[in-house]
Amino acid sequence: MAMNSMMDSAAEAGVNEAAALSAAACMFRSLGDPTRLAILRHLALGEHKVVELTAHLGLAQSTVSAHLACLRDCGLVTSRPQGRASMWSLATGAELLDVLAAAERLLATTGDAVALCPAYGEEASR
Incomplete structure (x- = not known):
C-alpha cells in the first residue's frame, strides 16, 4: 500500500516512475x-x-x-x-527510524521467510 501511494505521489508530481523505483531500490540497497x-x-x-x-x-x-x-x-x-x-x-532521524521500525514489523510478520529466501537469504550471501 505504501509503495502504491509513493508511486501515486510520484506520478502526481510528474516524477518518472522508473526513476522513483530506482531511487527506492538504491535506498534499500544502502540499508541492505x-x-x-x-x-x-x-x-x-x-x-x-x-x-x-x-x-x-x-x-x-x-x-x-x-x-x-x-x-x-x-x-x-x-x-x-x-x-x-x-x-x-x-x-533524517525520524523518517529513517520509521523505515527501520516498519522493517522490524514486517520481519515479525514474515518470520524466517526472508532469511530462507534462495535469492537474498542467508545462504545466498555465502
Whole structure:
C-alpha cells in the first residue's frame, strides 16, 4: 500500500516512475548491509565519533569509515567537525527510524521467510 501511494505521489508530481523505483531500490540497497544497519542503530542513540563506533562494533576504522561514507552519500547520516574528529549522526532521524521500525514489523510478520529466501537469504550471501 505504501509503495502504491509513493508511486501515486510520484506520478502526481510528474516524477518518472522508473526513476522513483530506482531511487527506492538504491535506498534499500544502502540499508541492505548488516554493518550499516548496526551503525544506524547505534547512531539512533545519538552522535558518535568513528573511534566510538569502531569500539562498539569491533571493526576496523577503515571499514566503519567506508560504511559511513556510503551512508553519507545516500543522505542517511551527516557529520560535523569536533576538533580533529567528526561527530556522526542520523541525517533524517525520524523518517529513517520509521523505515527501520516498519522493517522490524514486517520481519515479525514474515518470520524466517526472508532469511530462507534462495535469492537474498542467508545462504545466498555465502
